[in-house]
Amino acid sequence: MANDDERIALLLDYENLAIGARDGLGVSPFDFGPVADALAERGRVVVRRAYADWSAFGDDRRLLARAQVELIEIPQRIGGSRKNAADIKLAVDAIELAYERGFVTTFAIGTGDSDFTPLVHKLRELDKRVIGIGVQSSTSALLPPACDEFLFYDRLPGVEPTQAPRRGKGRSRQPSATPPPAPTPEPAEAVDKADEPVVTTEDRDVGALVASTLTGLLRHADGPVLASRLKRAILRKDPTFDEADQGFRGFGELLRHLESQRVVQLREGSAQGDPEVSFPEDESADHDAFRLLVDVVGDLQAAGGPPQLSGLKNQLRKRVPGFSEKRYGFNSFLSFAKAARARDLLAMEWDDDAGDYLLRVPVS
Numbered sequence: 636m637a638n639d640d641e642r643i644a645l646l647l648d649y650e651n652l653a654i655g656a657r658d659g660l661g662v663s664p665f666d667f668g669p670v671a672d673a674l675a676e677r678g679r680v681v682v683r684r685a686y687a688d689w690s691a692f693g694d695d696r697r698l699l700a701r702a703q704v705e706l707i708e709i710p711q712r713i714g715g716s717r718k719n720a721a722d723i724k725l726a727v728d729a730i731e732l733a734y735e736r737g738f739v740t741t742f743a744i745g746t747g748d749s750d751f752t753p754l755v756h757k758l759r760e761l762d763k764r765v766i767g768i769g770v771q772s773s774t775s776a777l778l779p780p781a782c783d784e785f786l787f788y789d790r791l792p793g794v795e796p797t798q799a800p801r802r803g804k805g806r807s808r809q810p811s812a813t814p815p816p817a818p819t820p821e822p823a824e825a826v827d828k829a830d831e832p833v834v835t836t837e838d839r840d841v842g843a844l845v846a847s848t849l850t851g852l853l854r855h856a857d858g859p860v861l862a863s864r865l866k867r868a869i870l871r872k873d874p875t876f877d878e879a880d881q882g883f884r885g886f887g888e889l890l891r892h893l894e895s896q897r898v899v900q901l902r903e904g905s906a907q908g909d910p911e912v913s914f915p916e917d918e919s920a921d922h923d924a925f926r927l928l929v930d931v932v933g934d935l936q937a938a939g940g941p942p943q944l945s946g947l948k949n950q951l952r953k954r955v956p957g958f959s960e961k962r963y964g965f966n967s968f969l970s971f972a973k974a975a976r977a978r979d980l981l982a983m984e985w986d987d988d989a990g991d992y993l994l995r996v997p998v999s
Contacts, residue, residue, distance in 0.1 A: 640867065641678025641741045641764065644732050645670075646725050647704075648746035649687035652788065653695060655747055655770030660789060661797035664694040667702050669791035670768060674743055675871035676851035677766070681739065682732065686721040719750075726754045733761045740764060744782075747774030755781040784855075792847065792966030841881050841889070842898045843961035848872060849899065849912060850964045859911040861904050862890055898962055914964050921963040927951055928972070929980050933996040944972060944983075944992040 649665075656662040674680050683704040689696050696706060707728075709721040725744075732739055742758050744751055747769035755765050755778070767782035771789045779785035788794060848868050852860045866886050869876050883889040890912060893899045902911040931950050935942040942950070948968045951958045960971035972994065975981045979997070986993045 642739050643674055643678050643680045643741045643743050643766075644682035644729070644736070644739045645674060645680050645684070645704075645743040646682070646729055646745065647685040647768075648721060648725055648744070648748060648751070649685040649692065649695070650721065651746045651748055651773065652768070652770065653687075653692060655773030656788060659770050659772035660794070662794065664692070664698060666794065667699060667704065669793040670745065670786075670788070671702060672793065672872050673768075673786055673791050673851065674766075676848060676868050677855070678741060679871060680743075682736075684725075684728065685745075686725050688721075722748070722750060726751070729754055729758065733758060733763055741766060743768060745769070747778060749775035749777040752777055752781045759783070792851075792970075794967075840957065840959055840962065841878075842893055842896065843959040844869060844873065844876070845890075845893060846898055846914075846964050847961040847966055849914070850961075850966055853913070859902075859904070860913070861906075861909050862886060862901075862912055863909050865912050924958075924960070924963050924971075925975050925978065925980055927955060927958070928975055929996060930954075932981060932994045936995050941993040941995040943986075943989055944969065944994060947972075947994070 653663075653665040656665050671680070683702070684707055685699055685704050686707045686709050688710055689706055689708055699706060707721075707724060709724055729742060729744070733742070741764040743766040744755065745768040752775075755767070758765050759781075764784075765782045767778055767785040768788060769778065769785070771787045774787070789796065845865070849860060849865060852865065852868055866876075878884075878886050878889040881889065883892065887908065887910070890899060890901060890910070894901050897915050900913050900915045902913070904910045928951065931947070931954065932942060935947075935950065948958070948960075960968050963971070965971040965974060969992075972981065972983055972992070976983045981994050982997050983992050983994050985991075
């Protein structure tokens, strides 16, 4: 294992994130997967902690436990008054980790609260890189500039809002002064009873997994992406990954197969057997995908007017089963549609009445 990967401590102000995602995006319970994938592309997450009064987040608690997140219990009501106990505990733990765990190079702080800005400044003063994570509608304008990098949860691949994101300015406090109603507490063993079958590499589209991971690496890489680095990032996303499940004797053989399918492009790297991996430079690789999108939109438009973005992917899959925009280097179907718009293949506009994007084929 190379030692140049970032080693990340992830600390979540969970109530801020969960209520922000619920109120701003309609996402409930909070989907931790997109956060885990985004950080896996940046390094090894060696600490995962979330701070909240967990009696108010029963469903979330089970999902986070499956994701190996340590749940820090912070009762929010003491003597009838609300305390900032979670904020204080998170800040104390962050400073303790910075001093006691010298191997931690990066802190990922999940919150939109401007009260954490002094903590961010202190961590950077201690020569730690800081990645902020927050919901755009509930993130203070003061917080992102203080961080080395800020990830808006709304924009992460895999986040599927069920309502239009709010376009207001971020707030400096919690998105809601009152937590959601507390469900009936469940016994701790319920977490184990709710275990689900593990999804292995054999059950996934390996081309989509490789392409989506490569997209994330290229987005913030300061140099070429080598095959060895790509595989490490894939293993951080999916520790069960094994190219043998797909019938390949090695990762290099898998990459050569994907190159023949025009999913990736390989070049000789700095070390023998460790090629540089990128996407094909010619547009022929994704021409068929865009052609499919345009044809489907055109047919739906002729039948009943401009179609909405929601549900459009299923229409493509009716014609090409298993279609995935990730095989073409796009992390979400929205970004794929926007790429078609940027190429003047489609027009796409937000419709307030529909609460969704409407797509149409421009008249020649």
